[in-house]
Amino acid sequence: MTETRMLDQGTTPIRFARGWHCLGLASDFADGKPHAVPGFGGKLVVWQDSEGELNALDGYCRHMGGDLTQGEVKGDTIACPFHDWRWGGDGKCKAIPYARRVPLRARTQRYETTVRNGQLLVWHDPEGSAADHDILPPELPDVMTDKYTPWSWHTKEINGSHCRELIDNVADMAHFYYVHFAFPTSFRNIFDGHTATQFMESKGRPDTSGAGYGDENSTLKSVATYYGPAYMINWLEVDYKGFVTEVILINCHIPTGPETFTLQYGISVRKPEGLDDKTCAYIAERYTESFGEGFLQDVAIWENKVAVQNPLLCEEDGPVYQLRRWYEQFYVDVADVKPEMVDRFEFEVDTTKANEYWHAEVAENLAKRASAEASASADA
C-alpha cells in the first residue's frame, strides 16, 4: 500500500486579523500632510492634527469616493480633493463648505491610534470593537533616549503570500540553518494569551558568509515575542568576537490583501559604552543591513512556496500546529475564540541531533572548499 501525502493548501481567510498594527514611525506622519498607508484590503489616510494627535481613517471619502490621501489637512480635519468635505479624526464629517448642513450618518471608518515606542499603532477589528489598550506591546525602557540609536526603519512590500508565512517563522527551528545560515543551538516557544514567543540561541555557520544570523564570528541570544498578530519585539544579544551588543528589532506588518502584506522592521541599538555617536550609528546601520538581508532570505522562500494547511513534521521541528492555533484567535470573532487558542503552551525543541548532522555537513563543506582552493593554487 502506498499512501501519498497530499498538500492541503486550504483557503485563506477573507478577513484581516484583529489587533494592533504598526503603520510606521510616528515622526514620519507628523508633517501636517496626509499620508497613504495601504492596509486591510484598502488604503488608510493618516495625518497629524493641530494637537499633535495622529489620526487614521479609511482613505476613501464617504461622499463620492474621493481619495483622501490626495487631499489636504485643513485645521484638524482632512479635506477631500474632490468636493472638500472635511473629516475629523473621530470619523465624523465636520464641515461641507458648500452645504447648508452636514448630513446625518456622515461618519466614516476610523482606526483608533496610539503611539508606542515612537511608532504609530492602529487598532483593527472587523467586528468594530473598541481598541484594547491592555494588549499593547510593552514600552521599551530607554529606547528613544540617548542610550539607544534612533530607530532605523524600513518597509518592504511582499506579494504572493499570506502574512501567516511570516508568523510560521516563530516555530521554525531548522530554517535558521538552511535559510539564515546559523546553527540554532537552543530553541523554545511559548504561546500564551495574545503573545507568542521564540527563545533562540544560535551561532553563525563558518561555511557561508551569511547575513543576519549567519556570521561565523557571532553568537546570538534572541527573545522574540509577538504581541498580537502583527507586532513582534525581538531582543537580541549579539556576541561578535566577545563584543556584546544589545539590539532591539521590531518586526511588524500590515496585511494589504489576501496574499499581500507590507513588512516593516526597525532597529535600535544600545549604544556601547565609550563609543561616539557616529560609530554607534555605523554599528546600527550594519545590523540593520544584516537583519534586513535576513528578511530577504525569508522572502525568497515565501515568494516561491505554496501555502500548506497540513505541514508534515519531524521530531526536530517546532510546534507549527500550536502556533497556527494561537494565530487563529485573531481571525475569528471574539465570541468564537476557543480556550486552546489562548491557553499557554510551551515547547522546547531538541536541537542536539540536528546540530550533530549540521556540524558534520559544515565540516565537509569546509574540507571541500579547502581542497578546491589547494588544487586551484597548485594549478596556478
Add this chain to the structure above:
Amino acid sequence: MASFVPTSEETLDDLRHYTEDRLVEVACLDCLARVRVKKNSDHQTSVQWTAEARSDCQEFVRRDQRPGGRDVHKPCARLMASIDDAVRAGDVPVGAYDGY
C-alpha cells in the same frame, strides 16, 4: 466565521494528532497546577496548560503583576522540575515512536 480552512478531512486528523496525542497529565509539586506533557526525547518537551492551571501557578501570578518585558514569558522553574521528576519516575513516556 471560518478563517484558514483546510480542504481535507485528514488535515483535521493531523491537527488532532499534533496537538492532542500522547499528552500525559503532570501535577506541579509546589502548587495546584496540572498540565499535560509530551516528550519526544530527553531534551524535547511540550507542555499544554489550561487557563485554570495558568492561574494556579504562583510564579505566573507574581510575574503578571510586573510590567511587560523580555523575561515575562519564561517557563516556571518549579513546574519544569516537577516534570523532570515525573519523567524520572517513568510517568511520562519519552520517545517519538510516531515520528513527532
